Amino acid sequence: MSSPVEADIVLVGGGGAASLVLAELGREHLPGVRVAVVDPVLKRGQDRTWAFWGSPGSALDPLLSASWDDVDVVTPAGRRVLSLRPLRYAMLRSAPLYELAAKTDAVRITAAAGTVLDDGERVVVSDPDGTPLVRAAWALDSRPRPPRRAGRTNWLQHFRGWWLEADRPVFDPDRAVLMDFRTPQPARGVSFGYVLPVSDRFALVEYTEFSPARLTSPEYDRALRAYADLLRLNVSELRVREVEDGVIPMTDGPFESRPSPRVVRLGTAGGATRPSTGFTFSAMSRQAVQVARAVAAGRPPVPDPPYPGRHLWMDAVQLRALDRGLVDGVAFFDRLFERNPASLVLRFLDGTTSVGEDLRLMSSTPLLPMTRAAAGDAIARLRSR
Structure with missing residues (x-):
C-alpha cells in the first residue's frame, strides 16, 4: 500500500469550484504550495456552461465564449431591453476553465473520496474503503451535499x-x-x-x-x-x-461552510448558491479569489461568507412568498427590473449591494404580500427553535 500524498491544500472534488481555485492559485505564482486534487473523474471538455454578470476586465475574460452589454427581459406584456453597464453578462464554457486548471502543478488523484478527517493539525482524505489518499494542512471540499438542516422552503x-x-x-x-x-x-x-x-x-x-x-x-x-x-x-x-x-x-436551509477547523466547503456545499435564484458562479468565483489571496498572504484559505445575512433573510422571505402563492413570480421579477436599474438588481443577486440599496429594492416589491411572507418566516423561525 503506497503512502498518502502530502500536500498543503487538498481539493476534494475537481469541478467548477476546484478549477477556479486552481486557476487563481496559478495566477498567484506560489511554487512552494503543494496542491492535490481528489476526484474520480478528470474534468475536461464541455460538460457545463456558466452565465454570470460582472465588470469587464476580469481574469476570466480570455476564457469567455461571449458577453453582452444589453440583455432582454420578456413578458407577455412586452420586451424590456436592459442596459447592464457598467456590468456585462458573460458566458463561460467549462472546457477552457478545465484546461487552465490542468496547467497547474497540482497532483491529481483519480479516485473517489470517502472520509475527510480533521485531527486539528492535518486533514486525511481517504477513499470509500478507508485507504488514505492525501494528508494536507487544509481541505477544500466542493462535493455536493444537502444543507445542515432542511429549509422551511x-x-x-x-x-x-x-x-x-x-x-x-x-x-x-x-x-x-x-x-x-x-x-x-x-x-x-x-x-x-x-x-x-x-x-x-x-x-x-x-x-x-x-x-x-x-x-x-x-x-x-x-x-x-x-x-x-x-x-x-x-x-x-x-x-x-x-x-x-x-x-x-433553492432553499433557506443553512449550508455548513466550515464543518471542522481545517475543512472548508466551497461552491453550493459552502453556501455559494443564491437561495432565491439558484445562481452560483459569481460567489464561487469570489471564493476562489479569496482563497488564493489568503494563501499568497500566508493566511488560512478560508473565504468570506458568500452572502450577507440580511440577503439570506430576504431570500427566505421571497422563497416563502413564491411558495405560498403570495406573489406572482413573473410579475415579481418584472417589477424588480421595471423599478430598479438592471445593474442594481444584478448586484443584489450577487450579494454585493449596500444596506441602503437593499432597502430600495425591498420598497419596490409588493409591500403587503412580502410583509405577510416576512411575518410567516419569523413565526416559522421561532417554531423551529
Missing part, C-alpha cells in the same frame, strides 16, 4: 438547454435574452426561457423552472420545443449539437 432551479446550430444566420449575437416569461407557467413556481448566442448561427436555448420538483425528460423536451416555437425557430432545420441538464437547490 425547498425549491429547485432545474433546466434543460439545447446548443442549436443553423446553416444560415438566425440569432442576433449582440443580444442575449436573460429571462423570457412567455413560457407556460407551472401551477406552483416560475418558468422562463433564455437565449445565449455565441454567433448568428450557434446559440444556447434553454428552458428553466424555479419550482419544488423536476420534470421528466420528455417534459423538458416538450417545453424546449414550445419555447423554440415562441422564438420562431424551426428546430427541424437546426442541429442540436449538445444538451445540458441541471438542477440546483
